[in-house]
Amino acid sequence: MSDLTTRVDPLLPIRPADQPAGLAALVAAVRARTSIVPEVGIVLGSGLGGLADDLADPVAIPFGELPGWPAATAPGHAGRLLLGKLGGRPVVMLQGRFHLYEGNDPGLVVQPVLLFHALGARVVVLTNAAGGLDPSFGPGTLMVMRDHINLTGRSPLMGPNADELGPRFPDMTHAWSPRLRERLHAAGVSEGVTLAEGVYVGLTGPTYETPAEVRMLAGLGGHAVGMSTVLECIAARWVGLEVCGVSLVTNAGAGYSGMPLTHEEVLEAGLEAGPRLAKVIRRFVTDLGAP
Numbered sequence: 474m475s476d477l478t479t480r481v482d483p484l485l486p487i488r489p490a491d492q493p494a495g496l497a498a499l500v501a502a503v504r505a506r507t508s509i510v511p512e513v514g515i516v517l518g519s520g521l522g523g524l525a526d527d528l529a530d531p532v533a534i535p536f537g538e539l540p541g542w543p544a545a546t547a548p549g550h551a552g553r554l555l556l557g558k559l560g561g562r563p564v565v566m567l568q569g570r571f572h573l574y575e576g577n578d579p580g581l582v583v584q585p586v587l588l589f590h591a592l593g594a595r596v597v598v599l600t601n602a603a604g605g606l607d608p609s610f611g612p613g614t615l616m617v618m619r620d621h622i623n624l625t626g627r628s629p630l631m632g633p634n635a636d637e638l639g640p641r642f643p644d645m646t647h648a649w650s651p652r653l654r655e656r657l658h659a660a661g662v663s664e665g666v667t668l669a670e671g672v673y674v675g676l677t678g679p680t681y682e683t684p685a686e687v688r689m690l691a692g693l694g695g696h697a698v699g700m701s702t703v704l705e706c707i708a709a710r711w712v713g714l715e716v717c718g719v720s721l722v723t724n725a726g727a728g729y730s731g732m733p734l735t736h737e738e739v740l741e742a743g744l745e746a747g748p749r750l751a752k753v754i755r756r757f758v759t760d761l762g763a764p
Contacts, residue, residue, distance in 0.1 A: 483576055519602040
């Protein structure tokens with residue numbers, strides 16, 4: 474088994490069998506700063522980091538101060554692990570994430586959600602910024618993910634398995650929990666925030682899709698497309714986390730509007746829709762234990 478406690482190269486492969494050693498070092502580093510045992514883990518995508526401001530008594534740890542984690546490089550990603558209380562419940566948040574397009578190994582991309590589980594969380598909420606494949610999803614649409622299509626060509630579970638973490642062949646029938654999706658919709662109703670629902674398509678990036686690719690992905694049944702999330706969901710289900718999530722549709726897919734796509738509009742849409750999504754997630758977390 475590889476020793477990941479001093480790992481600094483994000484390209485270094487992390488096989489499933491390597492994860493226990495890396496997670497043990499990460500848990501020790503977090504526990505040196507806080508004893509908070511989170512119930513829920515939340516990943517905040519591009520432009521959506523504002524929810525971190527709602528944390529009560531937060532403990533913030535920059536990625537670069539955790540063993541084996543490089544500093545975040547993606548624009549709009551602060552690159553911090555935070556623990557505190559949201560809606561009265563202990564949570565752990567990832568303000569930013571690791572992406573394949575940054576050159577990171579899939580094992581590193583998913584290590585944060587595995588850390589959520591190792592710290593005690595049993596539910597994970599994944600958020601992202603995405604392009605719209607459904608023409609009816611205008612900029613600012615919040616889409617609850619009911620399923621996904623992994624077109625990255627990668628899996629975080631390649632290589633020798635760690636049976637103590639999860640099965641060799643995890644089932645993905647209910648990858649996106651029907652129970653938690655209902656809770657998200659209920660939270661939206663309570664907060665007066667409209668939520669759509671659809672299928673998220675995950676690609677590697679960093680280029681945006683061509684108009685032909687947008688038409689193909691829509692034909693495959695996708696409603697939104699992005700450069701993250703699918704590997705995190707796979708790893709979360711592998712270790713038994715219950716998963717839900719919301720995509721912020723920041724722009725129409727290439728070819729729909731005739732305009733070039735930029736990351737600046739992604740961040741601008743996040744500024745507009747981020748507060749609405751924050752209200753939904755805060756309510757979701759607050760009401761999670763209710764019958």
